[in-house]
Amino acid sequence: MTDSVTDDLVPADFVRARDAIRSVSLRPELRVQEIAAPERLAPYALALAADVLPAAQRGGFEAHASDSEHGAGRFVLLYDPSAPEAWGGAFRIICFAQAPLEPELGVDPFMAGVAWSWLMDALEARDAQFGAASGTATKVISTGFGELASAGDGTQLELRASWTPHNAELGAHVEGWGDLLCLLAGLPPTEEGVTMIGRHRGTRG
Template identity: 65%
Template sequence: MSNTPSAPRIPAEFTAALEAIKRIETRAELVVNEIPAPGQLAPYSVALSADVRPSRHGSDSELGTGRFILLYDPDEPEAWGGRFRVVCFAQAPLETEIGLDPFLADVAWSWLVDALNARDAKYTAASGTATKIISTGFGELASQGDGAQIELRASWTPLETDVGSHVAGWGELLCMLAGLPPTGEGVSLLSTRRTKRG
């Protein structure tokens, strides 16, 4: 009999969440991969990355990228209000004129909320930031011209171990930021056109 300590047992609740993530079917436009999760944020975590594939129907590429991290702490940190916490990020390029829209940040946040609600994701304590980035190239980069990006960082506490709806909502947000039509009804796009820099 070995005296080597055995690996810690993964809590059943976190295992159930991992199984829910494995079962989720994301939009065909998304390429989703598991990536190393940050180890210092919680005792248990899993992380996903996603990229929007270039459109097959146009000359421009609608691109977006994002990260989804599910954290689990059996001690239920007070700031989380539960044992689970989602931390996510989504980013996409925009036309410069759209980047100047004063309501862009509000629209990006509402898309996340709508995407989660449309999938009946149960959550609480949502928070986040939406950042508009406008850039202009100078000197050797002058030929790139103007550009814009929208970046959304958000976190919330899932109230269920079946977190598939949360992953699907994040994926839908990413596609919408990239200019792809929503899968649900009643949501309008800012624009489906993208400008290339350079």
């Protein structure tokens, strides 16, 4: 069923939030698509997946890769009209971001805290209104063996976070998440050039 049909059965606040997210424009280094939303976390949900692209691949919307060489992420909007006490509101945002690290940064004890501060700074820079933020930052260090020995050692930073937006104007939250992905991938801040979110699969609700 199309959104225009199902919107009659969906709370207006969720429709407004969903439309705000779909109208966001992001940097050309990001390939962003709607993906299937989780089914058991809330009555209504929307999910996005993003890859950080090398310059030669920017533009177009190919099938999403779950583990981009340059970085990847997820953005999930949950909506429960009952406003769960743990959320402190009817909406809750969950995000995931990961990117490879240089080996020397992988052993930096402050890197996890830096990643969290980047997320908070990115949201505040976009004037996203939110509260009840929580999350974890994890450094993953891997070593290849056997047929993977040639891959050598690798380090990734993974950030998982959630927060409660104060209203349904959620474009700033998506923009902040996109800025975080670019920061983790080592891309400089820029306001030049944007790319629209690619429509891939519909939302739930």
